[in-house]
Amino acid sequence: MVRRFKWKINTNINQLLIELEAARLVFSGRKTNPQVEENLHKSALLKSAIYSARIEGLPDTLSSPKQDSQNLVRAYGYVYSQRSPRELTLRSVKRMHKLAGFSGQWRSEPWAIFNEGGQVVHMAPAHFKLPGLMEEYKEWVNKLREPVGIIAAVAQFGFEKIHPFADGNGRVGRLVSAFILAKNGYEFAGLAPFEEYIDKNRGDYYAALEPSSDATDFIEFFLDAVVTQARGGLEELGGEVNRDESLLPRRREILEVIRDHPNCSFDFIARRFMAIKSSALHYDLAQLMKAGLVKKLGVSRGVVYRERVKSIGT
DSSP: OGGGOBOOOOHHHHHHHHHHHHHHHHHHTOOOOHHHHHHHHHHHHHHHHHHHHHHTTOOOOSSSOOHHHHHHHHHHHHHTSTTSOSSOOHHHHHHHHHHTTSOOSOOOSOOEEEOTTSOEEEEOOOGGGHHHHHHHHHHHHHHOOSOHHHHHHHHHHHHHHHOOSSSOHHHHHHHHHHHHHHHTTOOGGGOOOHHHHHHHTHHHHHHHTSSOSBOHHHHHHHHHHHHHHHHHHHHHHTOOOOTTTTOOHHHHHHHHHHHHSTTBOHHHHHHTOTTSOHHHHHHHHHHHHHTTSEEEESSGGGOEEEEOOOOTTO
16 A cells, blocks of 8 residues: 555755755754753643644643643653654554553554545555554655655655554654654754644645645645744744745745735736646745735735835834
């Protein structure tokens, strides 16, 4: 099954890989107060747990985490510790599952994923195939010869498709990708909680995981998430990454269109990118607004976009 997964390394993915490497180098070259970094790391672990609970619709509060969140904090602690192996093993996957508050055993019954309308959108592989399939999955992940960011993304993508546990697959899939990043020097001091980004972009997350063997969209989403969260972690430590230099090519083009045509509509922008899905363009615009580069004026059909120019002295 895992041999069927495919992806294409496009311009956006290449640019995101450059941004990811830039963030890693900035993090590795920083000198910080160990106590401050440890406190921020603990806070980031708690955020990962809290946002994971939100993604899965579980009750939570930042001030009073449930047992569910405490379990996930322990699981992330294992991922970032010296106790976990250098390469992914099935024993470590089961341990992550158990630390996250589950059985640590493969499911023993058929499993399907349903949409909100109650329709099956993905039928997971038969349970009796899981021992061999997970062995194949582990070997496949460890032998991939791609940039680390892509390996982490497709490992999570493949894990979600196999759905080896009866519950907790989303959590463990994210733990697996965090494990691969951390063991290859991309842990970002544990200050880049992937779950926070997913919680804020759930629609795009689920769309990228739609039933398919093509992981390209998910790789883009994953890398964008990690880079965005790494930047946030760096800002907490008092550093910065040059956002203009690392702006994705399409977003840079959109920004240029808006600069050349102030107060342009979404339809005007979309006509310049006929081959790009509307949802992708809306997402790009949202990221440009989040970065403080573009602002939206008006409501509903009257919405227009223009560049956000900082006032002198701000």
